[in-house]
Amino acid sequence: MRPVGILVFTLLLALSLNTLLASSTTNLVASITVPCPFALTFNTLPTYTLFPGNILMNFTIFSQGGCTIPPPSGNLIIMRKDNNDIVLNQQLTTNTVTSTPKFYDVTFNNSVLTNTTYTATVKFSEFTATNSVSNDFTAINPQKLVISSITAPSSLTPGEVLNLEIVTKNTGQLASGASTLYVNISGPQPFSASFPETSLSPGQNSSYLISVSNASSEAGTYTATAHQAYLLNGANAISNTASTTYLVKSNAPSGPGSAQGGGAVSKSTTPITPLPALSLTSVPLYTSISSGTPSLALIGVENTGTAPESITFSIPKEYSGFLSLSSTSLNLDPKQSVSMQMFVNPNTTIPTGTYIVPVTIKLDSAGTTANQTEYFTFNLYAPQNRSVVVVNQLSLLNYTQMARGVIQISNPTKNTAHNLTLQTLIPLALAKNISDIQTSGFPTTITDPPGFYTINWKIGELGAGAVTFAYYTISNPQSQGLLQRIQNVLASPSQPSPSSILKVVNIAFPTFYTNSSNNIQVYSLFTGTQEQQVHYTMTSPSAIQIRNATQAINASPNQLLGPSFQIQTSAQPGTYLLSLYISTQGFNATYSLPLIVLANPSESTTSSRQFPINLRLSNAGIGAIAAVVAIIAIAIAAFLLNSYMQKPRYRRETSEQLVRLREQIKRSENE
Amino acid sequence: MSSSRPYIIRISSQKGGVGKTTIAVNVASQLSLLGNRVLLIDTDFINPSVGFHMGLENTNSGVRAVLTGKARLDDTLVVHAPTGMRVLPGEIKAKAFTPTNAQFEKFFRDIEKTGYDFVVIDTPPGFLFDEDIKAFGEALIITTPEMSACTSAARLANHYDKLKVRHSLIVNKFKNKRYELHIQEIKEMYDGEIAAVLPEDEEIPISIAEHIPCCIAMPKSHFADEIVSLADRYSEKFSPEKFVIPKRRGVLSRIFFRIMQALGRR
Numbered sequence: 001m002r003p004v005g006i007l008v009f010t011l012l013l014a015l016s017l018n019t020l021l022a023s024s025t026t027n028l029v030a031s032i033t034v035p036c037p038f039a040l041t042f043n044t045l046p047t048y049t050l051f052p053g054n055i056l057m058n059f060t061i062f063s064q065g066g067c068t069i070p071p072p073s074g075n076l077i078i079m080r081k082d083n084n085d086i087v088l089n090q091q092l093t094t095n096t097v098t099s100t101p102k103f104y105d106v107t108f109n110n111s112v113l114t115n116t117t118y119t120a121t122v123k124f125s126e127f128t129a130t131n132s133v134s135n136d137f138t139a140i141n142p143q144k145l146v147i148s149s150i151t152a153p154s155s156l157t158p159g160e161v162l163n164l165e166i167v168t169k170n171t172g173q174l175a176s177g178a179s180t181l182y183v184n185i186s187g188p189q190p191f192s193a194s195f196p197e198t199s200l201s202p203g204q205n206s207s208y209l210i211s212v213s214n215a216s217s218e219a220g221t222y223t224a225t226a227h228q229a230y231l232l233n234g235a236n237a238i239s240n241t242a243s244t245t246y247l248v249k250s251n252a253p254s255g256p257g258s259a260q261g262g263g264a265v266s267k268s269t270t271p272i273t274p275l276p277a278l279s280l281t282s283v284p285l286y287t288s289i290s291s292g293t294p295s296l297a298l299i300g301v302e303n304t305g306t307a308p309e310s311i312t313f314s315i316p317k318e319y320s321g322f323l324s325l326s327s328t329s330l331n332l333d334p335k336q337s338v339s340m341q342m343f344v345n346p347n348t349t350i351p352t353g354t355y356i357v358p359v360t361i362k363l364d365s366a367g368t369t370a371n372q373t374e375y376f377t378f379n380l381y382a383p384q385n386r387s388v389v390v391v392n393q394l395s396l397l398n399y400t401q402m403a404r405g406v407i408q409i410s411n412p413t414k415n416t417a418h419n420l421t422l423q424t425l426i427p428l429a430l431a432k433n434i435s436d437i438q439t440s441g442f443p444t445t446i447t448d449p450p451g452f453y454t455i456n457w458k459i460g461e462l463g464a465g466a467v468t469f470a471y472y473t474i475s476n477p478q479s480q481g482l483l484q485r486i487q488n489v490l491a492s493p494s495q496p497s498p499s500s501i502l503k504v505v506n507i508a509f510p511t512f513y514t515n516s517s518n519n520i521q522v523y524s525l526f527t528g529t530q531e532q533q534v535h536y537t538m539t540s541p542s543a544i545q546i547r548n549a550t551q552a553i554n555a556s557p558n559q560l561l562g563p564s565f566q567i568q569t570s571a572q573p574g575t576y577l578l579s580l581y582i583s584t585q586g587f588n589a590t591y592s593l594p595l596i597v598l599a600n601p602s603e604s605t606t607s608s609r610q611f612p613i614n615l616r617l618s619n620a621g622i623g624a625i626a627a628v629v630a631i632i633a634i635a636i637a638a639f640l641l642n643s644y645m646q647k648p649r650y651r652r653e654t655s656e657q658l659v660r661l662r663e664q665i666k667r668s669e670n671e
Numbered sequence: 672m673s674s675s676r677p678y679i680i681r682i683s684s685q686k687g688g689v690g691k692t693t694i695a696v697n698v699a700s701q702l703s704l705l706g707n708r709v710l711l712i713d714t715d716f717i718n719p720s721v722g723f724h725m726g727l728e729n730t731n732s733g734v735r736a737v738l739t740g741k742a743r744l745d746d747t748l749v750v751h752a753p754t755g756m757r758v759l760p761g762e763i764k765a766k767a768f769t770p771t772n773a774q775f776e777k778f779f780r781d782i783e784k785t786g787y788d789f790v791v792i793d794t795p796p797g798f799l800f801d802e803d804i805k806a807f808g809e810a811l812i813i814t815t816p817e818m819s820a821c822t823s824a825a826r827l828a829n830h831y832d833k834l835k836v837r838h839s840l841i842v843n844k845f846k847n848k849r850y851e852l853h854i855q856e857i858k859e860m861y862d863g864e865i866a867a868v869l870p871e872d873e874e875i876p877i878s879i880a881e882h883i884p885c886c887i888a889m890p891k892s893h894f895a896d897e898i899v900s901l902a903d904r905y906s907e908k909f910s911p912e913k914f915v916i917p918k919r920r921g922v923l924s925r926i927f928f929r930i931m932q933a934l935g936r937r
Contacts, residue, residue, distance in 0.1 A: 646847075647849065648847065648850075648851045648852060648854070649853060650856060651853070651856065654856050655853075655855070655856040655859045655860065658818075659860055661825065661860070662825040662829070662860055662861075662862070665822070665825055665826045665829055669830065670833075
């Protein structure tokens with residue numbers, strides 16, 4: 001071997017065996033570590049909704065060199081994209097990594113996240129090789145319904161209609177879906193009611209005016225509370241509870257003349273006592289009247305005798321200003337019946353309050369005279385011009401064997417009212433069976449929750465200025481006094497305030513090169529309350545072609561939409577400005593998207609361009625390198641061993657022999 | 672040093688074939704390359720071979736003519752073009768010749784007057800000229816790492832000791848093989864300083880065939896490195912005023928040295 005070769009080989013030996021020989025010359029242990037390349041995939045969603053609980057992501061890891069890696073150490077790092085704050089650094093563990101891809105789930109509690117965009121990175125290291133994959137995702141808050149406010153008049157006069165105004169809001173970022181509004185009133189005259197709510201889009205407000213008739217017939221302090229129930233990720237969720245208090249004054253409002261005072265509606269003002277040979281077939285019991293709104297009540301009588309009868313009706317003259325009878329006297333033949341109209345036309349100058357009007361009936365028949373006084377009660381309240389008004393009349397019919405209610409619903413506003421919810425609450429003790437309650441005028445459902453039969457009237461819409469009626473009857477009412485406890489609750493929601501129903505949460509931009517095609521995917525979250533079509537239009541400069549520039553997608557509430565636009569670039573690298581226009585009913589927006597087009601490395605011919613060096617080795621290459629390294633190591637070891645064995649050895653006996661020889665020579669020379 | 676006596680290095684061995692002439696030619700050449708004025712004399716009157724090593728085999732006169740008074744020293748010296756040193760070669764074509772002690776004494780007195788820095792004398796095997804050995808500054812005993820050569824070297828060292836001549840040992844043709852004596856064994860046997868261990872090198876016969884000293888023809892060879900190191904030590908010790916290059920020289924320093932040397936020679 002030539003000296004240069006020996007020198008080079010010696011150097012190679014020295015370098016190679018530096019780590020192999022270590023310090024021991026007696027025990028030689030060689031450990032050859034060959035890096036094993038591996039690959040990672042990391043799967044995340046574009047958006048994660050922060051429902052209570054954990055967020056789930058997954059990744060796969062597998063080796064690429066046909067080799068096996070002992071369980072490597074890795075990390076999941078979640079970093080805010082706006083300020084690069086790391087909110088989570090979680091260690092990851094896997095089993096031994098082989099060439100078969102294995103899925104691993106990684107979960108973390110979403111309490112570390114807030115409503116913003118994050119970059120999630122999975123990173124694994126194995127010896128000198130490190131792989132990491134990063135994905136962006138956006139965290140959004142789920143739907144959250146709150147009762148923003150509940151307001152009631154500070155005080156009510158007995159018999160006055162209670163108007164509760166409740167404002168709800170969806171403070172989350174998903175549409176709320178169907179929900180239920182619960183209203184409870186505690187006090188001397190408690191009651192509860194619930195109303196279905198329509199879906200609210202994110203940030204949307206909705207206000208409800210709850211009108212409760214006959215809610216203030218008993219004086220005292222009342223507390224009204226409201227809360228909502230809705231579904232959140234399949235589980236029941238409850239909103240906050242808001243409350244307000246109001247006072248029902250004990251004093252009767254000042255009525256004209258001999259208006260009955262001291263306690264609103266008397267519980268015993270309607271003794272139904274048939275006169276001889278005369279039956280009252282219907283008697284007005286209770287009516288709610290808005291000032292300025294005329295109303296009509298009927299009084300029905302029948303001659304049950306065998307001789308003609310003369311009947312005279314009269315009311316006190318104090319009520320003559322707004323109360324009149326269609327006829328004050330009439331003659332009835334035997335078995336003849338007739339209804340007399342009582343017309344109420346209160347103008348706005350008449351004080352509001354509860355009026356109990358005595359109606360005197362005088363009978364003359366075959367020289368027999370009899371008198372009877374019936375009492376007609378009505379509540380007069382101030383007109384409501386800002387919401388739908390409900391007016392209730394209640395009469396006894398069919399010889400007091402049936403109670404009939406007439407509910408007048410009027411819309412004095414200039415807008416059509418939608419989704420009206422009217423509930424009639426009938427005390428349970430008033431009817432023996434739910435089948436004794438019959439309704440007409442609107443589709444209804446009748447339920448019997450605790451304390452009340454509830455008639456739910458379904459009134460889809462009511463035009464501006466329109467008036468409509470709903471009717472119900474109760475067969476065999478068990479108590480005349482309880483008839484006055486029947487309440488009507490009308491919930492009229494206001495028009496919801498407009499809000500954004502579409503949010504672009506992520507736009508996936510791949511790396512674009514010249515003369516190539518790739519896709520831009522736009523992820524947007526539709527939070528409208530009903531299915532509708534969303535239109536996407538992307539425009540670009542002439543150097544960029546968009547093959548599917550216009551797309552339309554039918555979107556469902558809370559659906560993540562991800563239209564993909566196919567982009568074809570030209571030969572000119574640079575930055576191009578694309579425009580994305582998104583429109584749907586109630587929403588439209590334009591976004592500017594800068595598109596960076598890089599020179600395609602495969603097309604470069606100039607010598608000045610820097611090419612990326614592909615250091616990726618094939619599986620066969622890795623194996624070959626490992627084999628060569630092993631062979632070299634063995635060759636070096638064999639060479640070193642051979643050289644060591646061939647080197648001259650110092651032998652003491654030889655040296656002594658030589659020294660003796662030299663001494664002998666010296667002696668012989670000297671002799 | 673040029674104003675004083677030259678330092679005379681006698682390259683000697685009792686045994687033939689150990690590489691005396693090769694070492695003499697290369698040491699002299701390297702000393703000359705270091706800027707010293709060097710005279711190389713081939714005193715092997717039986718089998719002169721310096722001429723073969725340096726391409727001077729066709730010279731008509733040599734050391735024999737000077738010793739016998741047939742020619743003047745200055746007229747007989749041959750300039751070795753590659754190194755600039757002077758060479759007094761043996762006469763290859765002449766009959767075997769044995770000079771007298773008187774001839775040697777006069778020869779060395781003349782040499783001492785020439786003003787050379789170093790005089791390197793290549794000798795025949797054995798020790799033929801005891802009287803003149805006293806004039807030498809130092810004797811380099813050449814041996815090979817084998818028992819017979821080392822025994823001869825020990826005998827020669829003993830001889831030099833008796834004559835009170837300073838001597839050093841050079842182990843030549845060292846192959847670093849199992850069958851060779853260990854350097855430590857040779858050192859203990861010699862009981863003195865080993866000046867150099869020169870490896871067996873395939874470049875040597877090539878350089879001889881080309882008639883160019885190995886340190887010039889193959890300056891990167893291991894043998895040349897050892898010769899350079901040996902010459903450096905002599906030059907530093909006995910001719911410090913001359914330009915001396917560092918012992919550990921790289922390629923650039925060697926090129927620089929060659930350039931400086933060429934410029935100085937002009």
